[in-house]
Amino acid sequence: MRIGIYGAGGFGRELVQPLRLAHPKADLMFIDDAATGSLCGLPICRIADMKPGDRYVLAVADGRLRQTLDKRCLEAGLVAQAVIDPRAIADPSIAGQGAVFCAYSTVTVPLRIGRQFHCNLYSYVAHDCVIGDYVTFGPRVSCNGNVHVENFAYIGTGATIRQGQAGKPRVIGEGAVVGMGAVVTKDVPPYTTVVGNPARELRCERSPTA
Incomplete structure (x- = not known):
């Protein structure tokens, strides 16, 4: 199995060890159309060098x-690969x-974990949460029970989201940004x-699709 890490920056380098631990027999490489050579002992490839069925x-x-x-990547025939560090607690299903x-x-x-969710070091997602697609949690995020985090939201390092209630979840809206260390007590x-602390509005932007 070949797995390409798309992005040769800091987070890409951080993913090398978890992938080696979880998939010791896989051939690993970086994918970066703007770079060449090697990084962390792995070759840097272009997406055109990947083959249909390769994972990313x-x-x-x-x-x-x-x-x-x-x-x-999907248009190139590649297959998305979930990464669960062996030191994480997460059900692959x-x-x-x-x-x-x-x-x-x-x-x-949780009730649902969306596509391409990033859950960084020491972060947790508690019971009955719904995490949308392309959501990012920085390190040490505390997402308590009955919280819905909508697509594209970004939760910064050390932020805490107060629990919601059954039938009335706490909602972090699409594309919202929760700053590092914030304590969210409201939607x-x-x-x-x-x-x-408590979290208060800093700015509001228009949807990029508006």
Whole structure:
């Protein structure tokens, strides 16, 4: 099996060890159309060098860019590969396609984990949560029970999201950004950035599709 890590930046380098641990027999490489040579002992390839049926992992934090690269890989006939670090606690059956669970992240019993979700070091997702597509959790995010995080949301390092209720979940809107260390006690509207404790609105942007 060949697995390409799309993105030769910092997060891409961080994924080398988890992939080696989880898939010791796989041939690993980086995919980066703007770079050549090798990195971390692995060759850097262009997407045109990959073959249909090869697998890929997206090592890009920005959800919109991740969606663009995801479509490019699918059009090339590649297959999204979920990454579950052996030191993480996550059931493979609930991992969305291409999802990444870094070391010491924990996912308990969510209702849904979306496509290309990134759950960084020491972050957790508690019971009855719904995580949308192309969502990013920085390190040490605490997402408590009955929280719905919509597509493209970004939750910064050390942020805490207060639990919702059965039938009335806490909602982090599409494209919202929760700043590092924020403590979210209320719903966050789509495309709104919140910071602080308790989290308060910093700015609101228009949807990129509006």
